[in-house]
Amino acid sequence: MHSPHRQNTDRRDNRHPNKPQPRRNSVAFAETAENPTVQALSGRGLERVRNSVDVRRMSQGRGVFDAEIVYGGSTFSLPPKMTDDNMEMQRRSAQVMLTITARDLKDVDPDGGNDPYCVVSVSDASMARQRRWEEIGRTEMLTNTLDPEWATKILMTYYFEEQQRLQFEIFDKQGAHKKRMGVASMLLHEIVGQKYNRKTKSLYEEGKHQGTITVTAEELSEGRQESVYFVVSATDLDRKDFLGKCDPFLKIFRYNEDGTLQLAYRTRYHEQTLNPKWKPFEVHINQLCFGDKDREFLIECYDWDNDGEHDLVGCCTTTVNRLLNGHDKILPLVNEKKASKSKRYADSGKIHFHKVYCWMDFTFLDFITGGTELDFSVAIDFTKSNLPMNEETSLHHYDKHKANQYEIAIASVADICQHYNSSKVFKAYGFGAKIPPDTRVHYNFPLNLETNDCRCLGVDGLLNAYLVAQARVELAGPTDFAPTIRFAARNAAALPDDGSKYSVLLIITDGVITDIEATKEEIVKASTLPLSIIVVGVGYDSFDEMKILDSDNHMLSSHGKYAKRDIVQFVQLRKFLPPHRELSNEDLDEAKAKLAKEVLYEVPGQLTSYMKSKGIYPRSPGSPFEVQPGTPIMASSPRGFGGSNQSSLRGSNAGSHTSSPRSSRRRLPQEPVNELGQMRIC
Structure with a gap:
């Protein structure tokens, strides 16, 4: 067990220099490397990043495509890095990746060699009045096929509260010219609301059926974060105040590599009680234990004083896995100073863990994709x-x-x-x-x-x-x-x-x-x-x-x-x-x-x-x-x-x-x- 003695509790994480550090795939440009979509793909098949020659603008407020990447054999166009001003919008939105296939296209090439590609455009509320579409991406061209399965993915931002209508136009490349083979439109809501996030619609051209198109949406995880969620109370705490009560609060510390402690979380204090029930809280798992669920962390209980000289009630140590497995449902809070003075001393109260679980930073789309209605x-x-x-x-x-x-x-x-x-x-x-x-x-x-x-x-x-x-x-x-x-x-x-x-x-x-x-x-x-x-x-x-x-x-x-x-x-x-x-x-x-x-x-x-x-x-x-x-x-x-x-x-x-x-x-x-x-x- 580590000693609860603390040194420099406000010190930032100072890992041991020989400890392996998390590795991120290198990319060609620092600006692009900070893009959340690139970070989401990092370690999942990212092959290269390069400047986009064909710079295309998205709809108003969505930014400009500033890079193109190849991931798992597929090509993406990327929007630029999101600024701090947009972080709230980022939490309420999601980056989605569209995969497009078509079936039973009609032969429109007199020479018999159809070379289809798909152009994707969007129209939102601000553009609907002008009946305007804005291109957000296009697939590669495939040769000599009427059942194309395009590898190029289309990236866009999903907003639950907006009507985002998409238009899919399929063209046949005919030398220096092109001929439209069919067109279909659908709402992004329709795609993500379907089972398996997949929607199939008929293609039409000049009122005639020209085959079908299938669009699948997949959310890009932008580096999901894991937290530990706690519901905690304490009982029979030592009386610390003049009136025989206590104003208890908790401080939770992480053990650093050099033996120092770093504060991970502090609860609010409860007034005048020896049996507090704290409001549920969560702590990022890296702040708690470097992501190692078998690594001990320290919990200290204090009596709050308005002069800032808070009195230690007692402390205990545990691990995330011991809590998850139910081994440490109730732990004694021990005050070592009191324990050294009396052999009859047992503890200064007990801390109860009513609920502890790990939680990923799931999004709305995660639940919709999983079937939540x-x-x-x-x-x-x-x-x-x-x-x-x-x-x-x-x-x-x-x-x-x-x-x-x-x-x-x-x-x-x-x-x-x-x-x-x-x-x-x-x-x-x-x-x-x-x-x-x-x-x-x-x-x-x-x-x-x-x-x-x-x-x-x-x-x-x-x-x-x-x-x-x-x-x-x-x-x-x-x-x-x-x-x-x-x-x-x-x-x-x-x-x-x-x-x-x-x-x-x-x-x-x-x-x-x-x-x-x-x-x-x-x-x-x-x-x-x-x-x-x-x-x-x-x-x-x-x-x-x-x-x-x-x-x-x-x-x-x-x-x-x-x-x-x-x-x-x-x-x-x-x-x-x-x-x-x-x-x-x-x-x-x-x-x-x-x-x-x-x-x-x-x-x-x-x-x-x-x-x-x-x-x-x-x-x-x-x-x-x-x-x-x-x-x-x-x-x-x-x-x-x-x-x-x-x-x-x-x-x-x-x-x-x-x-x-x-x-x-x-x-x-x-x-x-x-x-x-x-x-x-x-």
């Missing part, structure tokens, strides 16, 4: 503050020629989320309304009052259900959120605990919450569940109280208890809609894209923070989940507004749904019956 729900505010629906000023006013603000919000968010659920089944319900002839105010009633079923298929199914409720309910109140969040939390708690499902609740409202304290309490309770809550404010109220729920700067609290995670995101729709003027279709599409980008921005981080808190790792791609068969779901739409993909309805019959083999295995929850008898609360 989003369980998406929508809750609509039908309170009186929306104004009578027969008035044009009502936020619920129906106009067959244009969408109201509720429809815009529904379509914007659901259009992205639908790609992350294989069945494309959403739950939709309303709150704060009377349902004639019943005179009571109801919460969590299914929007589709014709079927009394809260489940809807796709974006069109959601919008159809909304219009059914819009035509039949009577606006009432008050604007209580607590019942809706409580019900969503109950649904989230019923999801499998294996990471296969994660709930996203979208609440669309027009006014001030009337039960703010009860709402805060429900959010704090729900912060331990697989749930994210998105609140979109429509209309022109200030929504000051709503902003309290979006705890970006500090954790939400209620009755002295703090939320375990930040699970709420609030956005006002009016930020994206120009006031007092009609919107063109292009304006509307841009507004929807910008709204979706903001409201969904925090979901990837919220999902991964939940998985980390529960120690859930992503599954291997394609691993099946045990689920039960689903049931037919209505999915017709009176106007077809908001559904970007009519094929998602899986058939022309409004009342039937032909499931794919994968979606038919999904379990649909049973809804309980509410006070209206046959109507089911969703």
Whole structure:
């Protein structure tokens, strides 16, 4: 056992000069070597790096390709090194690699020798209005084949909250000229949301079928980092203060190669307790033990004093592997000074390790690739503050020629989320309304009052259900959120605990919450569940109280208890809609894209923070989940507004749904019956 005597605790890592150091493959240029993608490929077949002769620009804000590499026989174009200002965006995005193949291309070369290559372009919200595409890469040319499998990979940055449409054009090289063989487009969401991250679509040219193209997306790991996650408490600590209490905190040290100690982590102190329970924390494994799980590290417990002269309670040593194997669940905290003075001395308390596990820095895409699906729900505010629906000023006013603000919000968010659920089944319900002839105010009633079923298929199914409720309910109140969040939390708690499902609740409202304290309490309770809550404010109220729920700067609290995670995101729709003027279709599409980008921005981080808190790792791609068969779901739409993909309805019959083999295995929850008898609360 190493002595707990410390020397120069703030000293940086000073490894022994003879100790082997980690080796990184050498590259041609230092600037390129610092590129995160190069670092991700380092040690995995990186062969060479060279300047790119053909410098191509990506879409605005994405940078310039500044290098080209060859990795495992494949060629990549690389974006430049990311600056410190972009680190937050980097954490919420991912570098993906596209692999492209085509089958059954049609012969377009009169000489019979088809030499195909593929050009890939992207169009995002800022480019859609001009119907503009920007090239992000192209494959090599293959000779004399109608079934090409290109080796060149296309690199791009994936953003969950954005609609990134890709265009794939296949050309035949004919001497100094070229002839297009076919074209197809698809959303990046469609690719990464598919099983095995693979999407196949038909190629067309001049309205004629020209074969198929298959695109596979793979995330590039940018040097995953491993941490050790601790849930720790202590019992029966020595009394240190004048009043017989203690203000304990922990300091964790790494043993350096030269015998010195380096501080790896310090907890907050607990006031006036001999039995503290510290908040869960994590320590980077290199900071803890140089990545060696059999290397001892030191834990010291102190009594905090405001003069900085903290008193040592006791210390212990252990290793990561001993903790992982359960050998050191409880360890005595020993004060050597006290032990040397008394033979009867045993210890100064005990430290308890309730949960210890290693955690890789997994990303949102890791879980999506492993089969995690989003369980998406929508809750609509039908309170009186929306104004009578027969008035044009009502936020619920129906106009067959244009969408109201509720429809815009529904379509914007659901259009992205639908790609992350294989069945494309959403739950939709309303709150704060009377349902004639019943005179009571109801919460969590299914929007589709014709079927009394809260489940809807796709974006069109959601919008159809909304219009059914819009035509039949009577606006009432008050604007209580607590019942809706409580019900969503109950649904989230019923999801499998294996990471296969994660709930996203979208609440669309027009006014001030009337039960703010009860709402805060429900959010704090729900912060331990697989749930994210998105609140979109429509209309022109200030929504000051709503902003309290979006705890970006500090954790939400209620009755002295703090939320375990930040699970709420609030956005006002009016930020994206120009006031007092009609919107063109292009304006509307841009507004929807910008709204979706903001409201969904925090979901990837919220999902991964939940998985980390529960120690859930992503599954291997394609691993099946045990689920039960689903049931037919209505999915017709009176106007077809908001559904970007009519094929998602899986058939022309409004009342039937032909499931794919994968979606038919999904379990649909049973809804309980509410006070209206046959109507089911969703």
